[in-house]
Amino acid sequence: MKDTSDWTIQDAEKLYGVSRWGAGYFEIGENGNLHVMPDFKNPDVRIDFKAVLDEIIHEGIQLPVVVRFHDILRSQVANLNELFQSTIKEADYQASYMGVYPVKVNQMREVVEEIVDAGTDYNFGLEAGSKAELLTVLAHNTNEESLTILNGYKDTEFMQLALLGRKLGRKIIVVVEKFSELLAVVKQAKQLQVEPLIGLRSKMTVKGRGKWESSGGDRAKFGLTISEIINAARYLREHDMDHCLKLLHFHIGSQLTDIRAVKEAVSEGARIYAELHRMGFELEYVDVGGGLGIDYDGTKSTSDSSRNYNMAEYVADVVYGMKEMCDLEGVPHPNLVSESGRALTAHHSCVITEIVGEIKANSSQVDTRQIDGEHVLVRNIRALYDSLQSGGESNLQEVFNDASQWKEQATDAFKLRVISLDELGKIETLYWQIMTILQQHYAGADFVPEELQELDYNLSSQYLCNFSVFQSAADTWAIDQVLPVVPLTRMDEKPTVNCSLVDITCDSDGKIDSFVCGQGVSDVLPLHEIKAGEPYYIGMFLTGAYQDVMGDMHNLFGRLNEVHVFSYDDDPQDFYIEEVVHGSSVESVLDIMQYNPAAMARDMKRMIDAQISKGTMRPREAVKWTDFYEDCLRGYTYLKI
Numbered sequence: 001m002k003d004t005s006d007w008t009i010q011d012a013e014k015l016y017g018v019s020r021w022g023a024g025y026f027e028i029g030e031n032g033n034l035h036v037m038p039d040f041k042n043p044d045v046r047i048d049f050k051a052v053l054d055e056i057i058h059e060g061i062q063l064p065v066v067v068r069f070h071d072i073l074r075s076q077v078a079n080l081n082e083l084f085q086s087t088i089k090e091a092d093y094q095a096s097y098m099g100v101y102p103v104k105v106n107q108m109r110e111v112v113e114e115i116v117d118a119g120t121d122y123n124f125g126l127e128a129g130s131k132a133e134l135l136t137v138l139a140h141n142t143n144e145e146s147l148t149i150l151n152g153y154k155d156t157e158f159m160q161l162a163l164l165g166r167k168l169g170r171k172i173i174v175v176v177e178k179f180s181e182l183l184a185v186v187k188q189a190k191q192l193q194v195e196p197l198i199g200l201r202s203k204m205t206v207k208g209r210g211k212w213e214s215s216g217g218d219r220a221k222f223g224l225t226i227s228e229i230i231n232a233a234r235y236l237r238e239h240d241m242d243h244c245l246k247l248l249h250f251h252i253g254s255q256l257t258d259i260r261a262v263k264e265a266v267s268e269g270a271r272i273y274a275e276l277h278r279m280g281f282e283l284e285y286v287d288v289g290g291g292l293g294i295d296y297d298g299t300k301s302t303s304d305s306s307r308n309y310n311m312a313e314y315v316a317d318v319v320y321g322m323k324e325m326c327d328l329e330g331v332p333h334p335n336l337v338s339e340s341g342r343a344l345t346a347h348h349s350c351v352i353t354e355i356v357g358e359i360k361a362n363s364s365q366v367d368t369r370q371i372d373g374e375h376v377l378v379r380n381i382r383a384l385y386d387s388l389q390s391g392g393e394s395n396l397q398e399v400f401n402d403a404s405q406w407k408e409q410a411t412d413a414f415k416l417r418v419i420s421l422d423e424l425g426k427i428e429t430l431y432w433q434i435m436t437i438l439q440q441h442y443a444g445a446d447f448v449p450e451e452l453q454e455l456d457y458n459l460s461s462q463y464l465c466n467f468s469v470f471q472s473a474a475d476t477w478a479i480d481q482v483l484p485v486v487p488l489t490r491m492d493e494k495p496t497v498n499c500s501l502v503d504i505t506c507d508s509d510g511k512i513d514s515f516v517c518g519q520g521v522s523d524v525l526p527l528h529e530i531k532a533g534e535p536y537y538i539g540m541f542l543t544g545a546y547q548d549v550m551g552d553m554h555n556l557f558g559r560l561n562e563v564h565v566f567s568y569d570d571d572p573q574d575f576y577i578e579e580v581v582h583g584s585s586v587e588s589v590l591d592i593m594q595y596n597p598a599a600m601a602r603d604m605k606r607m608i609d610a611q612i613s614k615g616t617m618r619p620r621e622a623v624k625w626t627d628f629y630e631d632c633l634r635g636y637t638y639l640k641i
């Protein structure tokens, strides 16, 4: 039976904020299921997430699963490039946009290939920050028109690989982060007789706001100071390599929450570019780095999980900011480069899992009826409960204080052997009964006394999810990143259980207790009651940037199964799963940790066989156990439901 209260999907929208963080890609459908509109140019394409889920289950793919919508990736690439193109036209800007995707944000081959493919028409390039990434980028960015930007600290091999790219005719720009790298690239270029393309990364005085603000400012890890930039340019001139200096780079941090930081960085960068130009260095590109933020919590604010601007405003500030300064300085407009990673990838993937259990705050109760000779603490708290229930208490805060104090005293009394286990159980039961009444009283009240504000959280349920926070949502654990969580179905029913989420790792910090909820962020999320025999699925969204690749091997859970979803051009309601990538097997995670699963299986068989000789196991039974152990080794690391 559905909840017959007058709950509508508009109420669900208010609660879960899907259209606020969904950026047009996600919406609650009339049927109460989450819908995906993965192609921003074609709003008719609409996929019911329940149908994707049914297909996943039908194909026997075990949860948790990462679902990737390739159309969303393509849409975001088109979005960013087209916004730059149209703004450049509108502003009468005299150069073009040559963006790159920084692969560190999500290095999955399928993701990089899709972005390169979607970006072909725009000559969209790639950025690498390490040798492994450079090797990847050399192989994948084969378009001779697009840029390859190299950041990060570099050794001789790194420089040689970059020059190999030049020999292949690629526009590879080595961005010098540190003065010594300039000497290295000049030396290698002379030895190999290849003309390098060089960029200089400027340490900016402006700091981004948000979690990554230390990427800017005087103590930034990367970049050259103003005097180093001047010396670098002169050094190149001394070596007749002025013409190799092509690009000025800056990056003031990821997830910039305040648009003012973007504006300031652009003016500062434009000034440096203009001055270099006056010194006779005709740079062709200014690279504004990454930082284009995502509104994870849907608040459109400068909170750490949000930003106070959208992609169009960001693009306008870059284009107009650069144009204004260059026009004032009387220098030509440079080509614009940006390195947006988060903004391109965050929306395209999500993690789907099911709730496998509920841990209730006060589910278990004991009989609290009075018996002879019971301790005064039990009598007191029962009297308080009775009086509260019959409406005899007017000062609810005092009720809270008394009950809390008695519960504390009871714990001490138990340790001192003054009260029995049974009495402690009664006090605990009565305490939670009192808290439940207090919570009901304050539900929806405008003013809730400070001490009582935690009641909702303390009385909420914990829903146990078949996934690992450390693998799938590393940033929620590491830096309190808020990621939206919503049920995939039943959003036309009123959610009646206040929950936080806990994962299946053995760590108490393997939990999520910060949710997009109503107009802001809350430590509990209302979800639906679990019905016996009916699986309940939830999704964690916007996991495509950083989360996808940062997960660790905590508790040996490893990578998730993945499905790659594509829409059909001819049927907007339909979709197909093109690729299934299997997650980690137990064998594979053990292997990474230096175990030898084959030897383990042999040892186990030997130990089982020994039981046959002893007569404690029949041969048929022994074979079964041996096979079972081997099946488990080959199987998925997560719970098999």
Ligand SMILES: *Cc1c(COP(=O)(O)O)cnc(C)c1O
Binding pocket: 102, 104, 105, 151, 251, 253, 254, 255, 289, 290, 291, 292, 339, 340, 341, 342, 343, 545
């Ligand atoms: C991390 C990084 C980026 C990507 O930043 P986003 O905020 O994800 O767009 C771009 N450039 C450099 C140099 C980086 O270190």
